[in-house]
Amino acid sequence: MTITPASVVSARDLGLTFETNDGPVNALTGVNLDVNKGDFVSFIGPSGCGKTTFLRVIADLEKPTSGAITVNGTTPEDARKNRSYGYVFQAAALYPWRTIEKNIALPLEIMGYSAADQKARIDRTLDLVNLTGFGKKFPWQLSGGMQQRASIARALAFDADLLLMDEPFGALDEIVRDHLNEQLLKLWDRTNKTICFVTHSIPEAVYLSTKIVVMSPRPGRVTDIIESTLPKERPLDIRESPEFLEIASRVREGLRAGHSYDE
């Protein structure tokens, strides 16, 4: 069992079993994975395949029951305490009593940044997610897509190198989602962060990722890891190219091999 220190996330034979009233449930079994610095890794699979659970293990929101995992070369708990990642949830989870500005300031307040530093970081991240001018609004005054962008800004505000995103655009419509995907790629390019991205959309996974992790359920496991051959510069219409379709069909095959299409 070797752990590569250079990688941002490194999992070896990782397993997690939930004890429920109906007996144990294998959420994850034998997961081996390395995420390198600057990677954009997507986790794709049907519901119940453990993709969200794996992300939560990285974030130290769940404890693995077997195997080993390091985040930034330390345990997930230490990584969390070092504030080494930003987490974007399925819903924006903005606090309704705070303005957008104040929501972005929330992690900064907790981590003890000075007022001037907070102000500079709020302005910078609002600009990164194209929300300049909306800082004084309350979350419930914005659309769903804007709320999710604000929650990404909040995760970016304290400059963690690792960004964990759990189906952040799952609840948004196709048009908004395309737009946000494009913006996310630009943001990734500008900030040079490592991103772990959970999704259940094949086009989204292929469009965004440098590495696609295909997972399947019962028990949750990794069935295929696909390195993308697409260039780093990706306009939206790259999704019509033969190269893109080839990767997409490989993902679909991976899902089928994991019996994800079985009834």
Add this chain to the structure above:
Amino acid sequence: MRRLTSLQTFLVLITGLQFFTFYPLLATPYLSGPRWGAFLMLPLIIYCLAFSLRRKRKKPIPALEWAALAYLIAFVPITLSSLNGFGSEAPPTNYWTTVIACIATAWLLNELLSSSNYRNAWVARLAFYAAPLIFGLSVLYLWEVLTRGLHIPFVLLPPPSMIWTRLIHSLPTLWADFQQTFLKAVITGYALGCGLGFLVAIAIDRSPFLQKGLLPLGNFVSALPVIGVAPIMVMWFGFDWQSKVAVVVIMTFFPMLVNTVSGLAATSSMEKDLMRTYAATWFQTLVKLRLPAAWPFIFNALKINSTLALIGAIVAEFFGTPIVGMGFRISTEVGRMNVDMVWAEIAVAAVAGSAFYGIVALIERAVTFWHPSVRNARTV
């Protein structure tokens, strides 16, 4: 501008005509007019009832509001001042039909005011406050006319005018009672009880033992009729306001405790996970997430307690008190058959209680402005 239908025009004219023609007939003390004067008001009553009760509502016309208002301004003072002229006699039938017509017109006016859409924001706001005001005044008017017209014994129910006179003439006594009961007992007890409930709720949140041991006990005690401990509190803390504070503290403590505990549990797991990813401490999570999310619950308890505290303090005074205080005054004056003083004291308690509740509710709106219940109320 909406136009009057011919029927409406006709009725407005009839009302005006009635007013000007029969004004002398119907003047005080109502005994001089002819017998058939009783029927004069019937068309108006029928029209008002028909208008208020019909299912399909047409858009009301502005002129009708003015006509109804003019009618009320003319006849309400007449019916009220005639009361003095009856002496021990029963008022004639035409007096009662006029009273019924006044009530029906007030209802019509309210119906018109609350179903109209006003372009001008100020007028709309005025109409918004006018509706409950007219309703309250109609109740007072009916109370006055019935108690005096039917010669209801004053011990059973004194007329509002008598209560008002008593209130005006005993302001120093009422103020002393208010100071003793409200400013000393209620405010102190409320602050202590709510404050303690809040602090214990936070302690419970920190300690699993308290959570398992104290909370079920708290639910049990809050189900008890706490006012029963008032005599014991008087024995423990003496006759003065301190024992009333103790009763108020006991009454307000548990609603605050139970509500704050459920408020602190109201945050979603996602919101808590978010704080965990920031490696926030328990205290940071409390101040930045759980307390703000708990405010709606806490204010609920503060509002319940604002009325409970007043009840507790007044009833506790029934069990022993120095010779001042709202509860003391109520219990002694009712024994001396001075019912008007009892009612004056009740009026003071009602105004103080509503004002207290209103202030808490206003603060709530300012603090929980983000909560959907407040947000929706604002946009409508």
